[in-house]
Amino acid sequence: MSRADQPLLSVKSLSKFYGAHIGCKDVSFDLYPGEVMGIVGESGSGKSTLLNCMAGHLAPDRGEVVFDTRADGPRDTVQMSEPERRMLSRTDWAFVHQHARDGLRMGVSAGGNVGERLMAVGARNYGDIRGKATDWLQRVEISADRVDDRPTTFSGGMQQRLQIARNLVTGPRLVFMDEPTGGLDVSVQARLLDLVRGLVRDMGLSAIIVTHDLAVVRLLADRLMVMKSGHVVEAGLTDQVLDDPQHAYSQLLVSSVLQV
Amino acid sequence: MSESAYNFAYLDEQTKRMIRRAILKGLAIPGYQVPFASREMPMPYGWGTGGVQVSAAVLHPEDTFKVIDQGADDTTNAVSIRTFFEKTAQVKTTTRTSEARVIQTRHRIPEEGLTEDQILVYQVPIPEPLRFLEPRESETRKMHSLEEYGLMHVKLYEDISRHGHIATSYAYPVKVEDRYVMDPSPIPKFDNPKLGDMAAIQLFGAGREQRIYALPPYTKAVSLDFEDHPFEASKADHPCGLCGAEDSYLDEVIVDDEGGRMFVCSDTDYCEGRRAKGFVGAMAATDQMAATTMTKPTLEVL
Ligand SMILES: [Zn+2]
Numbered sequence: 322m323s324r325a326d327q328p329l330l331s332v333k334s335l336s337k338f339y340g341a342h343i344g345c346k347d348v349s350f351d352l353y354p355g356e357v358m359g360i361v362g363e364s365g366s367g368k369s370t371l372l373n374c375m376a377g378h379l380a381p382d383r384g385e386v387v388f389d390t391r392a393d394g395p396r397d398t399v400q401m402s403e404p405e406r407r408m409l410s411r412t413d414w415a416f417v418h419q420h421a422r423d424g425l426r427m428g429v430s431a432g433g434n435v436g437e438r439l440m441a442v443g444a445r446n447y448g449d450i451r452g453k454a455t456d457w458l459q460r461v462e463i464s465a466d467r468v469d470d471r472p473t474t475f476s477g478g479m480q481q482r483l484q485i486a487r488n489l490v491t492g493p494r495l496v497f498m499d500e501p502t503g504g505l506d507v508s509v510q511a512r513l514l515d516l517v518r519g520l521v522r523d524m525g526l527s528a529i530i531v532t533h534d535l536a537v538v539r540l541l542a543d544r545l546m547v548m549k550s551g552h553v554v555e556a557g558l559t560d561q562v563l564d565d566p567q568h569a570y571s572q573l574l575v576s577s578v579l580q581v
Numbered sequence: 582m583s584e585s586a587y588n589f590a591y592l593d594e595q596t597k598r599m600i601r602r603a604i605l606k607g608l609a610i611p612g613y614q615v616p617f618a619s620r621e622m623p624m625p626y627g628w629g630t631g632g633v634q635v636s637a638a639v640l641h642p643e644d645t646f647k648v649i650d651q652g653a654d655d656t657t658n659a660v661s662i663r664t665f666f667e668k669t670a671q672v673k674t675t676t677r678t679s680e681a682r683v684i685q686t687r688h689r690i691p692e693e694g695l696t697e698d699q700i701l702v703y704q705v706p707i708p709e710p711l712r713f714l715e716p717r718e719s720e721t722r723k724m725h726s727l728e729e730y731g732l733m734h735v736k737l738y739e740d741i742s743r744h745g746h747i748a749t750s751y752a753y754p755v756k757v758e759d760r761y762v763m764d765p766s767p768i769p770k771f772d773n774p775k776l777g778d779m780a781a782i783q784l785f786g787a788g789r790e791q792r793i794y795a796l797p798p799y800t801k802a803v804s805l806d807f808e809d810h811p812f813e814a815s816k817a818d819h820p821c822g823l824c825g826a827e828d829s830y831l832d833e834v835i836v837d838d839e840g841g842r843m844f845v846c847s848d849t850d851y852c853e854g855r856r857a858k859g860f861v862g863a864m865a866a867t868d869q870m871a872a873t874t875m876t877k878p879t880l881e882v883l
Binding site: 403404407411426428429430432433436437438440441442444445446447448450451468469 | 714727729731732734735738739741742743807808809810
């Protein structure tokens with residue numbers, strides 16, 4: 322884990338309410354370059370609300386999401402104009418959805434899916450775009466000769482790897498992942514986790530991974546936040562939290578996994 | 582309904598004012614799709630009701646009106662629209678491009694250069710160039726407003742990956758004044774270079790989709806492409822069999838029961854004008870009478 326002196330992302334008192342119901346409340350943490358943060362909790366714990374607020378998919382009611390932009394240094398993305406935020410989300414940010422269908426264009430070839438972000442930021446050379454797309458397919462262990470096939474002809478695991486390639490092709494610095502292994506077979510999950518771990522390490526990516534699966538954070542996350550009812554009840558180094566949980570809810574969560 | 586019950590050009594004055602406001606907005610923001618409250622017209626949607634409403638809003642009683650359908654003045658669609666305005670607006674009609682003040686068109690731009698005195702009205706079935714890949718209207722609107730046009734190139738990318746070249750040959754998207762990406766309606770891409778820098782006003786009306794957009798005179802309109810797959814305004818590589826023109830868009834026509842074929846100008850007025858001036862194509866020279874009496878509807882079976 323390489324710790325630059327300035328956080329890449331600094332979340333401050335982030336809160337989201339659905340009427341009287343708490344989505345997430347007063348969440349604060351710093352994420353440093355190259356660091357992977359895991360957020361765990363049961364469904365309804367607020368972890369997905371938190372992720373979507375950070376990624377700009379939901380407008381938080383309070384708080385800041387300060388990102389260290391390439392051009393202007395730290396800026397609160399909550400206060401950014403929508404065009405700026407959308408530009409960020411297709412250049413320096415990436416979002417991997419739980420369901421590959423939500424993150425892919427199913428009617429477009431694998432090459433077109435990967436090339437879209439390149440074209441969105443102005444790439445206009447077909448040969449270059451195709452070359453980069455093919456290269457990225459191979460990096461996520463998809464054979465280059467599938468470049469013209471549509472994702473509908475891919476297995477679930479391949480679709481998820483394609484979604485990852487499509488997101489990483491522009492060299493983002495921060496990746497949001499929402500249950501990236503959800504719905505996949507166990508053997509497929511393991512392969513995907515290995516792949517993601519390799520990419521994170523090779524590219525020096527920072528990532529925020531939301532999951533209910535403690536095995537995922539055990540393998541990928543440097544640090545961990547445990548959420549319950551919209552609040553962070555415990556945070557710390559992953560091994561520490563998993564091996565010696567302090568909060569009663571964390572203890573329950575860890576033990577329930579052990580039973581599985 | 583008796584003819585006296587018609588308002589000039591069928592639509593009431595308030596509706597025409599509403600449409601003119603949409604047209605003015607469209608001219609002020611070239612390539613931007615302006616929503617308008619499309620009215621029921623006494624013809625089905627596929628028949629160019631958007632174009633008809635735009636024509637109705639810009640026609641003056643002293644104007645001369647021309648209607649072309651895929652280049653021809655004599656198809657059922659063109660005849661019915663021409664008749665509609667003869668009846669409802671009592672305007673003079675013509676088949677001559679140069680004599681028309683307002684030209685309503687489906688699928689073609691006339692070969693003859695248009696002038697600052699003329700208005701070209703396009704019938705548009707689907708105004709949204711991003712629709713093919715992004716069906717959500719809310720999302721395409723946002724893409725236009727934020728100038729997020731990567732998706733347009735994804736479409737062209739898919740074309741090349743599937744066919745080895747950009748196979749889109751109709752409704753080929755253009756970027757207008759370096760800002761809005763626009764669908765020029767299903768004209769052949771051969772016509773695309775005429776869209777830009779045209780002297781005449783170009784108005785686009787989509788009835789079912791309730792959109793109007795426009796290109797004011799001398800507007801920049803650039804066809805999208807890739808550096809290594811540049812845009813080409815292609816056409817059949819033949820001269821016109823009737824008039825010998827080598828610069829006009831051609832249709833392939835079956836000329837006899839034995840499956841004999843020939844290429845002829847799709848713009849019938851252009852072809853007739855050239856023949857009147859004495860230009861003769863290879864097929865016309867051998868059997869001029871048969872060829873000149875051939876009519877365009879043959880095309881419909883191709
Ligand atoms: Zn001709």
